[in-house]
Amino acid sequence: MSINYSEKIPNNVNLSEDRTLQRALEGWQPNFINWWDEIGPEGAEASDVYLRTAVSVDPAGWASFGHVKMRDYRWGIFLNPGQQDRKIHFGDHLGQDAWNDVPGEYRANLRRIIVTQGDTEPASVEQQRHLGLTAPSMYDLRNLYQINVEEGRHLWAMVYLLHKHFGRDGREEAEALLERRSGDADTPRILQAFNEATPDWLAFFMFTYFTDRDGKFQLCALAESAFEPLARTTKFMLTEEAHHMFVGESGISRVIQRTCQAMNEMKTDDVKKLRAAGVIDLPTVQRYLNFHFSVTIDLFGADESSNAATFYSTGLKGRYEEGKRTDDHQLRGQSYKVLEVVGGELKEKEVPMLNALNEVLRDDYIKDSVAGVGRWNKVIEKAGIPFKLTTPHKAFHRNIGALSGAKVSPEGRVVSQAEWDVKKNEWLPTAEDRAFVASLMGRVVEPGKFANWIAPPAMGINRQPVEFDYVRFA
Numbered sequence: 519m520s521i522n523y524s525e526k527i528p529n530n531v532n533l534s535e536d537r538t539l540q541r542a543l544e545g546w547q548p549n550f551i552n553w554w555d556e557i558g559p560e561g562a563e564a565s566d567v568y569l570r571t572a573v574s575v576d577p578a579g580w581a582s583f584g585h586v587k588m589r590d591y592r593w594g595i596f597l598n599p600g601q602q603d604r605k606i607h608f609g610d611h612l613g614q615d616a617w618n619d620v621p622g623e624y625r626a627n628l629r630r631i632i633v634t635q636g637d638t639e640p641a642s643v644e645q646q647r648h649l650g651l652t653a654p655s656m657y658d659l660r661n662l663y664q665i666n667v668e669e670g671r672h673l674w675a676m677v678y679l680l681h682k683h684f685g686r687d688g689r690e691e692a693e694a695l696l697e698r699r700s701g702d703a704d705t706p707r708i709l710q711a712f713n714e715a716t717p718d719w720l721a722f723f724m725f726t727y728f729t730d731r732d733g734k735f736q737l738c739a740l741a742e743s744a745f746e747p748l749a750r751t752t753k754f755m756l757t758e759e760a761h762h763m764f765v766g767e768s769g770i771s772r773v774i775q776r777t778c779q780a781m782n783e784m785k786t787d788d789v790k791k792l793r794a795a796g797v798i799d800l801p802t803v804q805r806y807l808n809f810h811f812s813v814t815i816d817l818f819g820a821d822e823s824s825n826a827a828t829f830y831s832t833g834l835k836g837r838y839e840e841g842k843r844t845d846d847h848q849l850r851g852q853s854y855k856v857l858e859v860v861g862g863e864l865k866e867k868e869v870p871m872l873n874a875l876n877e878v879l880r881d882d883y884i885k886d887s888v889a890g891v892g893r894w895n896k897v898i899e900k901a902g903i904p905f906k907l908t909t910p911h912k913a914f915h916r917n918i919g920a921l922s923g924a925k926v927s928p929e930g931r932v933v934s935q936a937e938w939d940v941k942k943n944e945w946l947p948t949a950e951d952r953a954f955v956a957s958l959m960g961r962v963v964e965p966g967k968f969a970n971w972i973a974p975p976a977m978g979i980n981r982q983p984v985e986f987d988y989v990r991f992a
């Protein structure tokens with residue numbers, strides 16, 4: 519069945535005027551829906567969900583809210599307005615006109631960047647597909663579904679670029695994006711953090727806080743790209759990404775708030791007693807944090823990378839807030855410090871900055887992540903509880919780059935294999951932690967009701983009350 523895109527798919531790219539592109543997307547769309555039906559949110563087919571849908575890129579009002587079935591969500595294609603005569607503002611082509619088409623010599627690298635970004639979008643939907651069955655409230659269920667449909671839209675955003683600018687290769691890549699599966703042994707998703715399970719809501723909130731924030735930093739770096747369509751589409755994706763990180767930050771904050779309340783009522787920090795009371799003890803929150811933080815910072819790639827240098831020098835991918843930086847935006851002859859283990863200690867080593875741009879982005883990400891952890895600590899502090907969450911050292915539990923495989927404590931001390939084996943259960947979630955958290959996961963979906971382990975939010979969505987019927991079940 520064909521679709522009238524100008525009606526069914528909200529867009530600001532004049533889809534109806536480009537017959538070839540329209541046909542390509544018409545061919546892909548049923549496969550996307552099949553993918554959604556097969557591996558999208560479980561048990562949600564009949565529900566009407568109070569979702570926001572992007573309908574324009576107007577900062578004053580880009581979304582409309584209403585109850586819709588997720589399958590009927592209008593996955594639109596939106597690019598931020600182009601800036602007239604935009605110039606490339608970093609790398610070897612600094613000062614030249616930005617590109618509206620893909621330069622032949624950069625085609626392979628650009629395609630790889632777009633595919634890698636695109637692959638994360640459906641992956642997270644797959645990772646989160648079971649969570650609707652154990653939602654702690656109708657409000658949270660709605661937020662999960664909102665994130666799911668927007669990750670679907672982000673996939674559309676990348677597929678649009680592949681179809682529009684990469685011909686047959688692009689169409690093949692767009693199909694492959696629907697064929698890989700998160701966690702599948704034979705056809706896994708491209709990046710490892712997107713093959714990890716998101717088995718429970720504590721993991722989900724950590725994922726949306728930490729891993730969607732990786733998305734923010736990658737999108738910010740791509741928003742600087744010399745390839746205009748990529749820059750414009752990622753700028754708009756960032757608008758949606760903010761909500762995903764809000765869900766994570768406020769979710770963890772509400773978990774902490776509820777735990778602190780129970781600690782004060784019971785006058786105890788005894789993990790056993792708190793668990794028996796059905797709240798998540800703070801040391802378990804810390805271990806989850808350690809896991810999600812370390813797995814996520816691996817996503818930035820190897821600390822030294824000639825690809826990173828190439829992507830930057832050729833203008834494909836900038837730095838975070840490239841435009842606000844005051845250096846020469848070419849970085850030749852400059853250096854940056856990365857870490858390595860020498861003689862049982864972490865040592866800094868100066869390397870050419872161009873080769874260290876993954877590390878530069880990782881360090882920017884870490885600064886941003888730490889700020890939110892500070893806000894969580896304010897909740898604990900306000901409750902008068904002497905406990906502080908910390909972000910682990912960036913060398914802790916790494917699997918990519920020079921630090922991969924090094925045994926380093928969360929404080930940044932290189933430890934022996936023997937010490938690691940003893941302490942890792944204090945540092946990372948244990949099977950027992952996960953089983954305990956899983957035991958709390960029961961579906962609570964009456965409007966205005968919340969599971970015992972999480973506090974209600976301060977306010978609802980789009981000025982609706984907290985007890986609004988965000989999801990109407992059939």
Ligand SMILES: [Fe+2]
Binds near residue numbers: 668669733
């Ligand atoms: Fe996304």
Ligand SMILES: [Fe+2]
Binds near residue numbers: 669730759762
């Ligand atoms: Fe996201």
